[in-house]
Amino acid sequence: MTSAATWPWPDVVGTIRMQTRWWDLVVEDRPAAIEAVDEPARTAAAALAEGLVALGLEPGDPPPEPTAAVAARAAALLAALGGRGAAAPAPPVHDAVARALDSVVAATHEAGRAAVAAHPPRSGPGRVAAVHLSPGGVPKQAVAVARLTGAGVVGDAQADRRDHGRPWQALSVWSAEVVAALAAEGHPVGPGTCGENVLVTGIDWAEVRPGVQLRLGADAVAEVAGPADPCRTIAGSFTGGRFDRIDHRRHPGWSRLYAWIVAEGDVRPGDPVTVH
Numbered sequence: 001m002t003s004a005a006t007w008p009w010p011d012v013v014g015t016i017r018m019q020t021r022w023w024d025l026v027v028e029d030r031p032a033a034i035e036a037v038d039e040p041a042r043t044a045a046a047a048l049a050e051g052l053v054a055l056g057l058e059p060g061d062p063p064p065e066p067t068a069a070v071a072a073r074a075a076a077l078l079a080a081l082g083g084r085g086a087a088a089p090a091p092p093v094h095d096a097v098a099r100a101l102d103s104v105v106a107a108t109h110e111a112g113r114a115a116v117a118a119h120p121p122r123s124g125p126g127r128v129a130a131v132h133l134s135p136g137g138v139p140k141q142a143v144a145v146a147r148l149t150g151a152g153v154v155g156d157a158q159a160d161r162r163d164h165g166r167p168w169q170a171l172s173v174w175s176a177e178v179v180a181a182l183a184a185e186g187h188p189v190g191p192g193t194c195g196e197n198v199l200v201t202g203i204d205w206a207e208v209r210p211g212v213q214l215r216l217g218a219d220a221v222a223e224v225a226g227p228a229d230p231c232r233t234i235a236g237s238f239t240g241g242r243f244d245r246i247d248h249r250r251h252p253g254w255s256r257l258y259a260w261i262v263a264e265g266d267v268r269p270g271d272p273v274t275v276h
Contacts, residue, residue, distance in 0.1 A: 001260075002150065004105065005098035007167065009088035012101060013081060014166045016051075018225075019044065019074035019104060023067035025226045026115050026210045028252075033115035034067075040111035041066035047103035048073035054096030055080050055089075070104075109260075112211025112223065121212050121275045126202030128216060128271040129176040132192040138234055140192040145268045148220045148261050153197050168225035169258040173214065176201035178254055182238075182245065189237040194230075194246070196256050198222075200273050206253040208275065215274045219265025227255035 004012055023041060027033045045066060049059035052073065057080055062069030081089065081097070088094055132140035133156045140156070147154040152170045174196035182189045191199050198216060208214070212224045227248035235241035248255040 001105065001262075002167070003098065004101040005095060007098075009094075010084070011166050012088075012098065013078065013084055013086070015101060015105065015168065016048075016074050016078050016081070017084065018166070018168065019048070019108075020071045020078070022108065022210065022226055023070050023111070026111055027067065028209070030115055030119040030209070032118040036114040036118040037111040038066050040107040040114060041070050044104045044107040044111075045069040045073050047100045047107070048077050050103075051077045051097045051100035052080060054093050054100070109211075109223065114211075115209075116211045116213075116276075121204075121207040121209070123204035123207040123275045124202070125275070126200050126273040128198060128267055128269050128273060129201040130191045130199040130269055131267055132195075132197055132199070134195070138193060138195045138237075139190075140195055140197065142192060142269075145266050146197065147264070147266055148216070148222070149264050150261050152261075156197060168260050169228075170261045171198065171222050171259045172196045172228055172256050173198045173200060173208075173222065173224075173259055174256040175199070175203060175205040175208075178205055178246075182254075185239075185245075187238045187245065193237040194234045194256060198267060203273060203275060208257060213262065213276050214259070215272075215276070216267045217265055217271035219263060220261065220267050221263035221265075222259035223262045225258045225260055228258050230255070 026037055045062055052059045062072055130142050131146045133143050133146060134140035136157045148171060172195060176199050179189055208224055210224050210226050214222045230243040230246050235243045238245050244250055246254045
């Protein structure tokens with residue numbers, strides 16, 4: 001995993017913003033995971049406090065619950081940096097924030113895997129149904145093979161970098177069964193129309209949550225970061241333009257998922273998929 005010091009500034013800010021929500025997602029419907037993520041959450045909250053100190057601010061006392069403390073300090077750091085559209089700070093502050101974020105990212109991975117250990121996914125193996133790429137926008141087109149790297153899918157791009165393209169959004173994965181169910185409801189949705197890179201089949205999609213790792217083919221491993229928020233770009237795939245049909249907050253278990261790439265490799269239709 002590359003250091004946040006090498007990331008474009010919007011990726012740094014976007015990843016800090018992610019922390020305001022991610023810790024709720026990692027324990028959602030996983031009561032056994034709450035205690036398991038306690039220590040990584042404390043680590044993340046402490047690292048974010050260091051970022052605030054680098055800006056000359058007093059972090060103050062966080063909420064007593066560690067996951068809430070992460071969210072509160074991430075929101076405070078985001079505001080102190082000027083929000084999503086602000087320019088990158090001068091090198092001393094930039095470097096301090098990047099170092100803090102490296103610790104936060106490491107804690108995020110630790111928490112995700114701890115949540116999985118406490119609440120193992122109950123899904124058997126599946127396979128890759130399709131692989132899609134696009135130079136930007138949707139639909140993405142089916143291809144015979146795609147190379148997954150830590151920076152994303154080779155040959156793929158996002159038309160909107162404001163909300164996409166972060167390291168934890170390196171891959172978009174979705175379920176062929178979910179797509180088929182949406183089509184059965186009458187939505188004009190199909191493989192690639194919502195911008196997923198990898199479409200899998202045979203996997204219990206409700207069991208694929210933050211921290212879960214998907215081995216795709218022989219070498220590639222993706223670690224789920226969380227649900228992809230839908231936007232108007234994919235409105236054409238839904239009756240009446242109601243793309244919120246796959247908003248996780250409204251319809252859990254139906255959304256596309258973003259993932260980090262933790263092991264690089266080639267992925268092809270028909271490749272095996274294992275969940276762990």
